[in-house]
């Protein structure tokens with residue numbers, strides 16, 4: 001019998017390529033997104049069905065899950081993927097901007113996961129895969145709140161896996177480095193006169209790393225592995241950049257690692273505007 005994956009944030013980037021990858025391998029795909037108009041290409045693929053789902057809207061989550069279960073007979077894998085980056089000096093961020101970052105990247109993931117758990121428990125089977133980030137394991141300047149949201153996901157999912165093991169529900173986090181998607185365009189950059197001389201230089205250096213970044217296909221492959229390898233492995237680091245950086249973080253004392261991170265992103269001078 002065909003298996004089914006439900007993906008959040010499938011309108012673009014990692015979610016969209018993961019939907020296409022699983023469909024190509026013969027899976028049913030519930031490709032969920034906030035705006036169905038963005039799913040025109042996916043809607044052409046026979047075993048992909050679109051469902052409207054905003055991770056902040058409980059009713060839309062329940063409706064999408066019920067719709068996918070009726071359409072496909074059940075859900076085998078959840079891919080929590082929706083997310084975006086809030087970037088800038090922490091002091092300049094409003095409480096609302098910080099709350100919105102956590103709402104989407106943390107509480108959104110919790111909302112969808114909690115809504116699917118009764119289904120997975122009932123079947124005594126399920127895999128919960130989350131697009132976390134290399135940024136859930138290491139940090140860089142200006143991304144403090146984004147990092148906090150992804151570190152929250154890491155702690156949440158790591159703890160959750162213990163209680164779900166008895167129901168044969170496995171938990172997996174995907175940890176990509178920079179990946180070329182719409183992510184860069186969706187970044188909410190918070191400018192501040194006090195920090196901008198520093199912040200714009202760092203920000204531009206970080207954006208430059210997206211230009212040479214790999215495509216989301218490598219992340220889709222990792223999600224595929226996580227869904228199908230039958231293991232209880234928790235973390236899947238994706239891409240050479242993430243592998244090197246996470247290894248350095250593990251091996252080096254903090255002071256050395258922080259020095260390398262600073263040199264990588266603080267060099268260069270942005271014309272002060």
Ligand SMILES: NC(=O)c1ccc[n+]([C@@H]2O[C@H](COP(=O)([O-])OP(=O)(O)OC[C@H]3O[C@@H](n4cnc5c(N)ncnc54)[C@H](OP(=O)(O)O)[C@@H]3O)[C@@H](O)[C@H]2O)c1
Nearest residue numbers: 009011012013014054055082083131133178179181182183
């Ligand atoms: N690209 C990278 O370098 C990178 C690296 C590590 C981790 N990640 C993580 O990978 C995930 C996917 O990012 P991406 O690179 O594919 O970026 P993307 O192309 O910008 O895709 C983000 C997706 O999240 C959706 N989304 C945002 N808020 C939502 C909400 N409230 N409800 C439902 N969907 C929502 C967006 O929908 P709309 O089209 O409606 O805006 C879009 O489909 C994110 O969690 C990100 O943190 C990305």
